[in-house]
Amino acid sequence: MKKLTMSLAVSAIVASGAFAIDTSVGTISGEIGAYTTSDSKQDAGYTMGSASLNFETKDMSGFKAALGVMANGKISEENDGDYDGGNSEDAVLNVANVSYSTEGFTVIAGRQAIDLEWIADYHEAVVGVVSVIPNTTIILGHTEKITTNANDGALSKFAKIGTDGANVLDVTYEIAKTTKVGAYYMDAPEVFSAVGAKVEAEVSGLGVVAKYAKTSEDTANTPNGSIMALDLAYSIGEIALNGGYIKTGKDNGIGSISALGDNINPLDSGELSNGSARVYGTDAKTLYVGTSTTVAGFELGALYGTTSYKGTTKDEDESELNLTASWECKFVKNLNISALYANISAESSAGDSSYYSLQAVYSF
Numbered sequence: 001m002k003k004l005t006m007s008l009a010v011s012a013i014v015a016s017g018a019f020a021i022d023t024s025v026g027t028i029s030g031e032i033g034a035y036t037t038s039d040s041k042q043d044a045g046y047t048m049g050s051a052s053l054n055f056e057t058k059d060m061s062g063f064k065a066a067l068g069v070m071a072n073g074k075i076s077e078e079n080d081g082d083y084d085g086g087n088s089e090d091a092v093l094n095v096a097n098v099s100y101s102t103e104g105f106t107v108i109a110g111r112q113a114i115d116l117e118w119i120a121d122y123h124e125a126v127v128g129v130v131s132v133i134p135n136t137t138i139i140l141g142h143t144e145k146i147t148t149n150a151n152d153g154a155l156s157k158f159a160k161i162g163t164d165g166a167n168v169l170d171v172t173y174e175i176a177k178t179t180k181v182g183a184y185y186m187d188a189p190e191v192f193s194a195v196g197a198k199v200e201a202e203v204s205g206l207g208v209v210a211k212y213a214k215t216s217e218d219t220a221n222t223p224n225g226s227i228m229a230l231d232l233a234y235s236i237g238e239i240a241l242n243g244g245y246i247k248t249g250k251d252n253g254i255g256s257i258s259a260l261g262d263n264i265n266p267l268d269s270g271e272l273s274n275g276s277a278r279v280y281g282t283d284a285k286t287l288y289v290g291t292s293t294t295v296a297g298f299e300l301g302a303l304y305g306t307t308s309y310k311g312t313t314k315d316e317d318e319s320e321l322n323l324t325a326s327w328e329c330k331f332v333k334n335l336n337i338s339a340l341y342a343n344i345s346a347e348s349s350a351g352d353s354s355y356y357s358l359q360a361v362y363s364f
Contacts, residue, residue: 225255
């Protein structure tokens with residue numbers, strides 16, 4: 001599923017897109033899209049349409065209100081259940097919140113977009129962002145329910161998180177313009193708790209991001225999880241290069257930490273039976289390398305990764321190649337067209353996959 005990339009610090013501005021329509025009472029924005037995907041090896045695929053509409057009021061002494069709805073609909077599918085397994089929502093009210101902002105402080109209450117290390121998509125939550133301390137951003141929040149952000153797949157209702165929701169404390173400190181450090185704590189009572197840390201730095205043009213997180217599982221007889229990730233990025237002229245290494249816990253992979261969303265897996269697919277990525281499997285070790293550039297207005301990318309993980313009876317391996325292309329249409333303003341080709345070589349040939357997707361999105 002397509003991940004949301006809106007930062008939490010500005011998630012109150014859900015309707016202020018680049019092509020938003022200003023009115024006397026607020027701002028309207030949205031998108032209309034079409035998406036198709038087909039897997040030649042698995043004989044599966046579907047075609048769908050999507051639409052979203054958002055409205056945000058003008059600032060009223062620091063207060064704002066926002067509403068947003070997204071709707072997806074199946075056009076066709078190769079096999080019954082390829083699109084949604086027979087269980088999806090036609091439309092979801094994904095944004096419905098009130099926010100208040102003053103210098104150094106913002107609070108948002110209601111359905112909203114969140115994009116943190118391990119909290120993503122749309123949440124029914126209360127979130128506060130505090131930046132009164134120099135070079136420091138503190139995020140405190142409580143989320144009760146979650147639903148995915150998907151203009152390339154079926155929608156679902158907001159689902160309850162555990163019995164009492166989840167709490168988060170996230171702190172980021174900017175040591176210098178090229179160096180940031182962060183730490184966070186998450187707690188979903190009777191499900192799991194987790195601590196994590198992150199370092200971002202740039203050294204002589206080389207971007208370095210290092211991350212670590214560890215869970216404490218609340219379910220009896222469930223081993224704790226962990227993940228370590230290192231990503232390196234460097235540009236040579238118009239060509240961007242990146243690569244990295246990801247390692248998970250030996251007994252239970254990443255545990256339950258991805259239950260609220262994730263932003264670490266660099267690959268498009270490679271899924272276990274429970275829906276989580278191979279990258280997050282038990283005792284998984286992933287190496288990946290990628291490149292991207294722009295040619296004649298097309299943004300082109302390639303990414304290759306290989307993952308070794310603990311299988312049912314033995315250690316297993318899987319490799320994946322992703323090729324991407326994106327084009328901002330010169331003839332129809334605000335129309336973006338993107339394509340993906342992915343090839344997965346699994347431990348067993350029955351798990352091999354070779355699929356493509358094509359998406360067109362018009363934004364306003």
